[in-house]
Amino acid sequence: MGTFGSLSIPASGMQAAQTALNVISQNIANANTPGYKRQQVVLVEGNPPTGYSVSHASPNSVMGGGVQVLGIRRVQDAYLDSRIADSTQSFNQWSTTHDLLSSLEANLGEPGANGISALLDDFWNQWRGLAASPAGLSGRVAVIASADALAGRIKEVYSNISELRDQLNVTISNRIDEINRIARDIAEVNTKIVNFEVTGAAPNDLLDRRDTLVENLSQIVGVQTHGETGRDFILNVGGVSLVQGTASHTILKVPDTQGHIRPTWDEGSGEVEIGSGELKGILNVRDGYIPDYLSRLDNIASTIVTEVNALHAAGYTVNGQTGQNFFAPGATAITMQVDPAIMQDPSLVVASANGEESNAEVAQSIADLVNRPLIRGETITESYRTLVNKVGGDVSIAQRSAATRQFTLQQLTQQRDSVSGVNLDEEMIEMVKFQHAFAASARVFEATNSILQSLFDSVRV
Secondary structure (H helix, E strand, C coil): CCCCHHHHHHHHHHHHHHHHHHHHHHHHHHHCCCCCEEEEEEEEECCCCCCCCCCCCCCCCEECCEEEEEEECCCCCCHHHHHHHHHHHHHHHHHHHHHHHHHHHHHHCCCCCHHHHHHHHHHHHHHHHHCCCCCCCCHHHHHHHHHHHHHHHHHHHHHHHHHHHHHHHHCCCCCCCHHHHHHHHHHHHHCCCHHHHHCCCCCCCHHHHHHHHHHHHHCCCCCCEECCCCCEEEEEEECEEEEECCECCCEEEECCCCEEEEEEEEECCCCCCCCCCHHHHHHHHHHHHHHHHHHHHHHHHHHHHHHHHHHHHCEEEECCCEECCCEEECCCCCCCCCHHHHHCCCCHHCEEECCCCCHHHHHHHHHHHHHHEEEEEEEEHHHHHHHHHHHHHHHHHHHHHHHHHHHHHHHHHHHEEEEEECHHHHHHHHHHHHHHHHHHHHHHHHHHHHHHHHHHHHHEE
Protein backbone atom coordinates (compact mmCIF):
# COMPACT_ATOMS: atom_id res chain seq x y z
CA MET A 1 0.00 0.00 0.00
CA GLY A 2 1.43 3.35 -0.98
CA THR A 3 1.82 6.40 1.19
CA PHE A 4 -1.31 7.99 -0.21
CA GLY A 5 -3.30 4.82 0.36
CA SER A 6 -2.09 4.60 3.94
CA LEU A 7 -4.09 7.74 4.75
CA SER A 8 -7.31 5.76 4.36
CA ILE A 9 -6.54 3.52 7.34
CA PRO A 10 -6.37 6.25 10.03
CA ALA A 11 -9.20 8.09 8.26
CA SER A 12 -11.40 4.99 8.59
CA GLY A 13 -10.45 4.77 12.27
CA MET A 14 -11.45 8.40 12.82
CA GLN A 15 -14.74 7.86 10.98
CA ALA A 16 -15.55 4.70 12.96
CA ALA A 17 -14.74 6.39 16.27
CA GLN A 18 -16.87 9.38 15.33
CA THR A 19 -19.80 7.12 14.45
CA ALA A 20 -19.40 5.24 17.73
CA LEU A 21 -19.35 8.52 19.66
CA ASN A 22 -22.56 9.59 17.92
CA VAL A 23 -24.21 6.31 18.92
CA ILE A 24 -23.01 6.72 22.51
CA SER A 25 -24.40 10.25 22.52
CA GLN A 26 -27.77 8.89 21.35
CA ASN A 27 -27.73 6.29 24.14
CA ILE A 28 -26.94 8.83 26.83
CA ALA A 29 -29.60 11.24 25.57
CA ASN A 30 -32.24 8.48 25.76
CA ALA A 31 -31.12 6.88 29.00
CA ASN A 32 -34.49 7.68 30.59
CA THR A 33 -36.67 7.33 27.50
CA PRO A 34 -39.33 4.60 28.00
CA GLY A 35 -39.02 1.81 25.45
CA TYR A 36 -35.58 2.87 24.19
CA LYS A 37 -33.17 0.02 23.48
CA ARG A 38 -29.47 0.65 23.68
CA GLN A 39 -27.72 0.92 20.31
CA GLN A 40 -24.27 -0.32 19.43
CA VAL A 41 -22.02 0.35 16.46
CA VAL A 42 -20.96 -2.77 14.57
CA LEU A 43 -17.32 -2.60 13.41
CA VAL A 44 -15.51 -5.01 11.10
CA GLU A 45 -12.08 -5.07 9.50
CA GLY A 46 -11.88 -3.13 6.29
CA ASN A 47 -10.74 -4.83 3.06
CA PRO A 48 -8.19 -3.29 0.69
CA PRO A 49 -9.81 -1.82 -2.42
CA THR A 50 -8.05 -4.31 -4.78
CA GLY A 51 -7.45 -7.46 -2.83
CA TYR A 52 -4.39 -8.01 -0.68
CA SER A 53 -1.55 -5.51 -0.73
CA VAL A 54 1.82 -7.13 -0.33
CA SER A 55 4.67 -5.03 0.95
CA HIS A 56 7.87 -5.28 -1.16
CA ALA A 57 9.88 -4.75 1.96
CA SER A 58 8.24 -7.77 3.59
CA PRO A 59 6.65 -10.03 0.94
CA ASN A 60 4.97 -12.28 3.52
CA SER A 61 3.03 -9.45 5.23
CA VAL A 62 -0.52 -8.47 4.27
CA MET A 63 -1.75 -4.92 4.79
CA GLY A 64 -5.33 -4.44 5.99
CA GLY A 65 -7.86 -1.90 4.86
CA GLY A 66 -8.60 -0.16 8.15
CA VAL A 67 -12.04 -0.47 9.78
CA GLN A 68 -15.58 -0.39 8.41
CA VAL A 69 -18.86 0.55 10.10
CA LEU A 70 -21.08 -2.38 9.19
CA GLY A 71 -24.15 -0.88 10.86
CA ILE A 72 -25.81 0.22 14.09
CA ARG A 73 -27.75 -2.49 15.88
CA ARG A 74 -30.28 -2.45 18.68
CA VAL A 75 -29.17 -4.47 21.68
CA GLN A 76 -32.10 -6.70 22.56
CA ASP A 77 -33.09 -10.21 23.54
CA ALA A 78 -36.12 -11.25 21.48
CA TYR A 79 -36.90 -14.14 23.83
CA LEU A 80 -36.97 -11.81 26.85
CA ASP A 81 -39.21 -9.38 24.98
CA SER A 82 -41.60 -12.21 24.16
CA ARG A 83 -41.75 -13.41 27.77
CA ILE A 84 -42.31 -9.85 29.01
CA ALA A 85 -45.21 -9.45 26.59
CA ASP A 86 -46.76 -12.70 27.84
CA SER A 87 -46.29 -11.72 31.50
CA THR A 88 -47.68 -8.23 30.86
CA GLN A 89 -50.83 -9.68 29.33
CA SER A 90 -51.36 -12.14 32.17
CA PHE A 91 -50.60 -9.60 34.90
CA ASN A 92 -53.02 -7.02 33.50
CA GLN A 93 -55.75 -9.65 33.21
CA TRP A 94 -55.53 -10.63 36.88
CA SER A 95 -54.82 -7.12 38.14
CA THR A 96 -57.97 -5.87 36.40
CA THR A 97 -59.96 -8.82 37.72
CA HIS A 98 -58.77 -8.11 41.25
CA ASP A 99 -59.59 -4.40 41.08
CA LEU A 100 -63.11 -5.01 39.76
CA LEU A 101 -63.91 -7.81 42.20
CA SER A 102 -62.55 -5.76 45.11
CA SER A 103 -64.93 -2.96 44.15
CA LEU A 104 -67.78 -5.45 44.01
CA GLU A 105 -66.82 -6.95 47.37
CA ALA A 106 -66.81 -3.51 48.98
CA ASN A 107 -70.35 -3.00 47.66
CA LEU A 108 -71.56 -5.95 49.76
CA GLY A 109 -70.56 -4.13 52.94
CA GLU A 110 -69.79 -7.36 54.80
CA PRO A 111 -69.38 -7.64 57.66
CA GLY A 112 -71.35 -4.58 58.75
CA ALA A 113 -74.53 -3.41 60.41
CA ASN A 114 -76.00 -2.54 57.01
CA GLY A 115 -74.94 -5.77 55.34
CA ILE A 116 -77.51 -8.27 54.12
CA SER A 117 -76.24 -10.84 56.60
CA ALA A 118 -77.02 -8.62 59.58
CA LEU A 119 -80.37 -7.61 58.09
CA LEU A 120 -81.30 -11.25 57.56
CA ASP A 121 -80.55 -12.01 61.22
CA ASP A 122 -82.69 -9.08 62.26
CA PHE A 123 -85.50 -10.21 59.96
CA TRP A 124 -85.66 -13.68 61.54
CA ASN A 125 -85.37 -12.19 65.03
CA GLN A 126 -88.30 -9.83 64.44
CA TRP A 127 -90.51 -12.74 63.42
CA ARG A 128 -89.35 -14.56 66.51
CA GLY A 129 -90.29 -11.50 68.56
CA LEU A 130 -93.74 -11.41 66.94
CA ALA A 131 -94.19 -15.08 67.79
CA ALA A 132 -93.50 -14.25 71.42
CA SER A 133 -96.16 -11.46 71.41
CA PRO A 134 -98.58 -12.25 68.56
CA ALA A 135 -101.36 -9.96 69.73
CA GLY A 136 -99.44 -6.67 69.70
CA LEU A 137 -99.17 -4.21 66.81
CA SER A 138 -95.64 -3.09 67.66
CA GLY A 139 -94.22 -6.49 66.79
CA ARG A 140 -95.87 -6.33 63.38
CA VAL A 141 -94.49 -2.84 62.74
CA ALA A 142 -91.00 -4.10 63.65
CA VAL A 143 -91.35 -7.05 61.25
CA ILE A 144 -92.37 -4.70 58.43
CA ALA A 145 -89.48 -2.32 59.12
CA SER A 146 -87.01 -5.19 59.19
CA ALA A 147 -88.37 -6.70 55.97
CA ASP A 148 -88.37 -3.34 54.21
CA ALA A 149 -84.73 -2.72 55.19
CA LEU A 150 -83.74 -6.21 54.00
CA ALA A 151 -85.56 -5.90 50.67
CA GLY A 152 -84.13 -2.43 50.12
CA ARG A 153 -80.59 -3.58 50.78
CA ILE A 154 -80.89 -6.62 48.53
CA LYS A 155 -82.25 -4.41 45.79
CA GLU A 156 -79.45 -1.89 46.32
CA VAL A 157 -76.69 -4.51 46.16
CA TYR A 158 -78.20 -6.11 43.07
CA SER A 159 -78.61 -2.73 41.40
CA ASN A 160 -75.02 -1.69 42.15
CA ILE A 161 -73.62 -4.93 40.72
CA SER A 162 -75.80 -4.51 37.62
CA GLU A 163 -74.56 -0.94 37.21
CA LEU A 164 -70.98 -2.17 37.39
CA ARG A 165 -71.75 -4.57 34.54
CA ASP A 166 -73.18 -1.69 32.50
CA GLN A 167 -70.09 0.40 33.22
CA LEU A 168 -67.92 -2.46 32.01
CA ASN A 169 -69.73 -2.33 28.67
CA VAL A 170 -68.58 1.27 28.31
CA THR A 171 -65.05 0.30 29.33
CA ILE A 172 -65.00 -2.54 26.80
CA SER A 173 -66.10 -0.11 24.09
CA ASN A 174 -63.28 2.27 25.01
CA ARG A 175 -60.70 -0.53 25.04
CA ILE A 176 -61.78 -1.69 21.58
CA ASP A 177 -61.34 1.87 20.29
CA GLU A 178 -57.87 1.94 21.86
CA ILE A 179 -56.93 -1.40 20.29
CA ASN A 180 -57.95 -0.14 16.85
CA ARG A 181 -56.01 3.10 17.31
CA ILE A 182 -52.82 1.30 18.36
CA ALA A 183 -53.20 -1.14 15.45
CA ARG A 184 -53.38 1.77 13.01
CA ASP A 185 -50.32 3.36 14.64
CA ILE A 186 -48.34 0.13 14.29
CA ALA A 187 -49.28 -0.13 10.61
CA GLU A 188 -48.16 3.47 10.07
CA VAL A 189 -44.83 2.80 11.80
CA ASN A 190 -44.36 -0.26 9.58
CA THR A 191 -44.88 1.95 6.52
CA LYS A 192 -42.09 4.25 7.74
CA ILE A 193 -39.87 1.25 8.48
CA VAL A 194 -40.35 0.02 4.90
CA ASN A 195 -39.31 3.43 3.56
CA PHE A 196 -36.18 3.36 5.71
CA GLU A 197 -35.31 -0.17 4.66
CA VAL A 198 -35.41 0.86 0.99
CA THR A 199 -32.60 3.34 1.64
CA GLY A 200 -30.55 0.75 3.52
CA ALA A 201 -30.70 2.72 6.78
CA ALA A 202 -31.34 1.03 10.11
CA PRO A 203 -34.75 2.19 11.46
CA ASN A 204 -33.81 1.55 15.10
CA ASP A 205 -35.86 4.38 16.55
CA LEU A 206 -38.92 3.25 14.59
CA LEU A 207 -38.43 -0.32 15.78
CA ASP A 208 -38.33 0.98 19.36
CA ARG A 209 -41.54 2.88 18.70
CA ARG A 210 -43.20 -0.25 17.32
CA ASP A 211 -42.05 -2.32 20.32
CA THR A 212 -43.55 0.27 22.66
CA LEU A 213 -46.87 0.22 20.80
CA VAL A 214 -46.95 -3.58 20.91
CA GLU A 215 -46.21 -3.54 24.64
CA ASN A 216 -48.99 -1.00 25.21
CA LEU A 217 -51.36 -3.16 23.19
CA SER A 218 -50.38 -6.28 25.12
CA GLN A 219 -51.55 -4.61 28.31
CA ILE A 220 -55.07 -4.50 26.85
CA VAL A 221 -55.27 -7.73 24.90
CA GLY A 222 -53.19 -10.85 24.36
CA VAL A 223 -51.11 -10.58 21.17
CA GLN A 224 -48.57 -12.68 19.28
CA THR A 225 -46.03 -11.11 16.93
CA HIS A 226 -43.96 -12.51 14.06
CA GLY A 227 -41.40 -10.93 11.75
CA GLU A 228 -38.94 -8.10 12.18
CA THR A 229 -39.10 -5.90 9.08
CA GLY A 230 -41.87 -3.56 8.09
CA ARG A 231 -43.39 -5.80 5.44
CA ASP A 232 -43.24 -9.20 7.13
CA PHE A 233 -44.35 -8.03 10.58
CA ILE A 234 -47.58 -9.73 11.73
CA LEU A 235 -49.49 -9.11 14.95
CA ASN A 236 -52.19 -11.62 15.83
CA VAL A 237 -55.02 -11.50 18.35
CA GLY A 238 -56.57 -14.87 19.04
CA GLY A 239 -54.88 -16.36 15.98
CA VAL A 240 -56.25 -13.73 13.57
CA SER A 241 -54.13 -10.92 12.11
CA LEU A 242 -54.86 -7.49 13.53
CA VAL A 243 -51.83 -5.96 11.81
CA GLN A 244 -50.14 -7.41 8.74
CA GLY A 245 -47.27 -5.37 7.42
CA THR A 246 -48.53 -1.91 6.58
CA ALA A 247 -52.23 -2.84 6.85
CA SER A 248 -54.44 -3.13 9.93
CA HIS A 249 -57.87 -4.60 10.55
CA THR A 250 -60.63 -3.19 12.72
CA ILE A 251 -62.40 -4.79 15.67
CA LEU A 252 -66.11 -3.98 15.70
CA LYS A 253 -68.37 -3.47 18.72
CA VAL A 254 -71.33 -5.80 18.16
CA PRO A 255 -74.06 -6.01 20.86
CA ASP A 256 -75.46 -9.41 21.76
CA THR A 257 -79.08 -10.19 22.71
CA GLN A 258 -78.53 -8.69 26.17
CA GLY A 259 -76.97 -5.53 24.77
CA HIS A 260 -73.48 -6.54 25.86
CA ILE A 261 -70.69 -5.52 23.50
CA ARG A 262 -68.84 -8.38 21.82
CA PRO A 263 -65.48 -7.66 20.10
CA THR A 264 -66.00 -8.91 16.53
CA TRP A 265 -63.73 -8.98 13.47
CA ASP A 266 -64.58 -6.64 10.62
CA GLU A 267 -64.05 -9.36 7.98
CA GLY A 268 -66.81 -11.59 9.27
CA SER A 269 -64.40 -13.93 11.04
CA GLY A 270 -66.65 -13.96 14.07
CA GLU A 271 -66.03 -12.90 17.64
CA VAL A 272 -62.48 -12.02 18.64
CA GLU A 273 -60.91 -14.62 20.88
CA ILE A 274 -59.48 -12.64 23.79
CA GLY A 275 -56.92 -14.83 25.56
CA SER A 276 -55.44 -12.46 28.13
CA GLY A 277 -54.82 -8.82 28.96
CA GLU A 278 -56.97 -6.19 30.66
CA LEU A 279 -59.85 -6.80 28.26
CA LYS A 280 -59.90 -10.49 29.18
CA GLY A 281 -60.21 -9.59 32.85
CA ILE A 282 -63.08 -7.20 32.14
CA LEU A 283 -64.92 -9.76 30.01
CA ASN A 284 -64.45 -12.45 32.66
CA VAL A 285 -65.95 -10.24 35.34
CA ARG A 286 -68.83 -9.05 33.15
CA ASP A 287 -69.72 -12.41 31.62
CA GLY A 288 -68.63 -14.84 34.34
CA TYR A 289 -68.36 -13.52 37.87
CA ILE A 290 -71.18 -10.94 37.85
CA PRO A 291 -73.90 -13.19 36.32
CA ASP A 292 -73.05 -15.86 38.89
CA TYR A 293 -73.27 -13.40 41.79
CA LEU A 294 -76.53 -11.89 40.52
CA SER A 295 -78.05 -15.34 40.00
CA ARG A 296 -77.18 -16.36 43.56
CA LEU A 297 -78.62 -13.12 44.96
CA ASP A 298 -81.76 -13.54 42.86
CA ASN A 299 -82.17 -17.07 44.14
CA ILE A 300 -81.86 -15.91 47.75
CA ALA A 301 -84.39 -13.11 47.26
CA SER A 302 -86.93 -15.26 45.40
CA THR A 303 -86.60 -18.03 48.01
CA ILE A 304 -87.30 -15.57 50.83
CA VAL A 305 -90.33 -14.20 48.99
CA THR A 306 -91.71 -17.63 48.04
CA GLU A 307 -91.20 -19.34 51.40
CA VAL A 308 -92.41 -16.44 53.56
CA ASN A 309 -95.46 -15.84 51.34
CA ALA A 310 -96.41 -19.54 51.38
CA LEU A 311 -96.51 -19.58 55.18
CA HIS A 312 -97.98 -16.09 55.55
CA ALA A 313 -100.86 -16.64 53.08
CA ALA A 314 -101.95 -19.79 54.94
CA GLY A 315 -102.50 -17.89 58.21
CA TYR A 316 -105.00 -15.38 59.48
CA THR A 317 -104.71 -11.67 60.05
CA VAL A 318 -106.11 -10.10 63.23
CA ASN A 319 -109.27 -9.36 61.19
CA GLY A 320 -109.69 -13.01 60.25
CA GLN A 321 -108.53 -12.63 56.66
CA THR A 322 -106.42 -15.30 54.95
CA GLY A 323 -104.46 -15.50 51.70
CA GLN A 324 -102.48 -12.34 52.41
CA ASN A 325 -98.96 -12.27 50.93
CA PHE A 326 -96.24 -10.64 53.01
CA PHE A 327 -93.96 -9.75 50.08
CA ALA A 328 -95.11 -8.68 46.65
CA PRO A 329 -95.46 -12.05 44.90
CA GLY A 330 -93.04 -13.15 42.18
CA ALA A 331 -90.47 -10.57 43.19
CA THR A 332 -86.79 -11.00 42.39
CA ALA A 333 -83.79 -9.28 43.96
CA ILE A 334 -84.30 -6.09 41.94
CA THR A 335 -88.10 -5.95 42.57
CA MET A 336 -88.28 -7.36 46.09
CA GLN A 337 -90.57 -5.36 48.39
CA VAL A 338 -93.07 -5.76 51.20
CA ASP A 339 -96.62 -6.07 49.88
CA PRO A 340 -98.04 -2.51 49.54
CA ALA A 341 -101.20 -3.47 51.44
CA ILE A 342 -99.14 -4.51 54.46
CA MET A 343 -97.03 -1.38 54.25
CA GLN A 344 -100.25 0.64 54.61
CA ASP A 345 -101.87 -1.58 57.24
CA PRO A 346 -99.51 -3.41 59.69
CA SER A 347 -102.47 -5.34 61.11
CA LEU A 348 -102.38 -7.49 57.97
CA VAL A 349 -99.17 -9.11 59.16
CA VAL A 350 -100.07 -12.72 59.99
CA ALA A 351 -99.00 -14.50 63.16
CA SER A 352 -101.86 -16.96 63.76
CA ALA A 353 -102.48 -20.25 61.97
CA ASN A 354 -106.11 -20.61 63.16
CA GLY A 355 -107.34 -17.06 63.67
CA GLU A 356 -106.89 -17.07 67.42
CA GLU A 357 -105.19 -13.96 68.73
CA SER A 358 -102.85 -15.93 70.98
CA ASN A 359 -101.79 -18.32 68.26
CA ALA A 360 -98.32 -17.66 66.80
CA GLU A 361 -97.69 -20.72 64.66
CA VAL A 362 -97.25 -18.79 61.40
CA ALA A 363 -94.87 -16.24 62.91
CA GLN A 364 -92.85 -19.05 64.50
CA SER A 365 -92.78 -21.05 61.27
CA ILE A 366 -91.44 -18.02 59.38
CA ALA A 367 -88.84 -17.47 62.09
CA ASP A 368 -87.86 -21.14 61.80
CA LEU A 369 -87.06 -20.69 58.12
CA VAL A 370 -83.66 -19.58 59.37
CA ASN A 371 -82.85 -23.24 60.04
CA ARG A 372 -84.39 -24.85 56.93
CA PRO A 373 -82.06 -25.94 54.08
CA LEU A 374 -83.85 -24.33 51.15
CA ILE A 375 -81.06 -23.50 48.68
CA ARG A 376 -78.69 -26.25 47.50
CA GLY A 377 -78.85 -27.89 50.91
CA GLU A 378 -78.16 -24.61 52.72
CA THR A 379 -80.34 -22.26 54.71
CA ILE A 380 -81.06 -18.82 53.29
CA THR A 381 -78.55 -17.21 55.63
CA GLU A 382 -75.91 -19.84 54.86
CA SER A 383 -76.50 -19.40 51.14
CA TYR A 384 -75.87 -15.68 51.39
CA ARG A 385 -72.72 -16.25 53.45
CA THR A 386 -71.56 -18.70 50.79
CA LEU A 387 -72.01 -15.90 48.24
CA VAL A 388 -69.97 -13.52 50.39
CA ASN A 389 -67.27 -16.15 50.89
CA LYS A 390 -67.18 -16.87 47.17
CA VAL A 391 -66.69 -13.21 46.33
CA GLY A 392 -63.95 -12.97 48.95
CA GLY A 393 -62.32 -16.16 47.63
CA ASP A 394 -62.42 -14.89 44.05
CA VAL A 395 -60.80 -11.62 45.16
CA SER A 396 -58.09 -13.53 47.01
CA ILE A 397 -57.36 -15.78 44.02
CA ALA A 398 -57.15 -12.78 41.69
CA GLN A 399 -54.87 -10.95 44.12
CA ARG A 400 -52.47 -13.89 44.43
CA SER A 401 -52.48 -14.47 40.68
CA ALA A 402 -51.74 -10.79 40.00
CA ALA A 403 -48.98 -10.68 42.64
CA THR A 404 -47.28 -13.78 41.23
CA ARG A 405 -47.32 -12.43 37.70
CA GLN A 406 -46.20 -9.00 38.82
CA PHE A 407 -43.14 -10.52 40.47
CA THR A 408 -42.33 -12.47 37.30
CA LEU A 409 -42.81 -9.35 35.19
CA GLN A 410 -40.51 -7.33 37.44
CA GLN A 411 -37.79 -10.00 37.22
CA LEU A 412 -38.04 -10.16 33.44
CA THR A 413 -38.04 -6.38 33.12
CA GLN A 414 -34.89 -6.15 35.21
CA GLN A 415 -33.24 -8.74 32.99
CA ARG A 416 -34.23 -6.82 29.88
CA ASP A 417 -32.95 -3.57 31.34
CA SER A 418 -29.61 -5.23 32.02
CA VAL A 419 -29.45 -6.24 28.36
CA SER A 420 -31.16 -3.42 26.48
CA GLY A 421 -31.13 -0.56 28.97
CA VAL A 422 -28.61 2.25 28.97
CA ASN A 423 -25.97 2.09 31.70
CA LEU A 424 -24.45 5.54 31.95
CA ASP A 425 -21.24 4.26 33.56
CA GLU A 426 -20.70 1.80 30.71
CA GLU A 427 -21.45 4.48 28.12
CA MET A 428 -18.89 6.80 29.71
CA ILE A 429 -16.26 4.05 29.53
CA GLU A 430 -17.08 3.47 25.86
CA MET A 431 -16.96 7.19 25.20
CA VAL A 432 -13.46 7.49 26.67
CA LYS A 433 -12.34 4.42 24.68
CA PHE A 434 -13.49 5.85 21.36
CA GLN A 435 -12.17 9.32 22.22
CA HIS A 436 -8.71 7.79 22.60
CA ALA A 437 -9.21 5.77 19.41
CA PHE A 438 -10.15 8.92 17.52
CA ALA A 439 -7.17 10.83 18.92
CA ALA A 440 -4.76 8.00 18.09
CA SER A 441 -6.07 7.68 14.52
CA ALA A 442 -5.78 11.44 14.14
CA ARG A 443 -2.14 11.33 15.20
CA VAL A 444 -1.41 8.57 12.68
CA PHE A 445 -3.16 10.61 10.03
CA GLU A 446 -1.10 13.65 11.00
CA ALA A 447 2.16 11.69 10.91
CA THR A 448 1.34 10.19 7.52
CA ASN A 449 0.42 13.61 6.23
CA SER A 450 3.78 14.95 7.47
CA ILE A 451 5.60 12.22 5.56
CA LEU A 452 3.66 13.13 2.43
CA GLN A 453 4.54 16.80 2.88
CA SER A 454 8.24 15.93 3.17
CA LEU A 455 7.97 13.83 0.00
CA PHE A 456 6.38 16.70 -1.89
CA ASP A 457 9.08 19.05 -0.70
CA SER A 458 11.85 16.68 -1.82
CA VAL A 459 10.25 16.25 -5.24
CA ARG A 460 10.01 20.01 -5.74
CA VAL A 461 13.71 20.31 -4.90
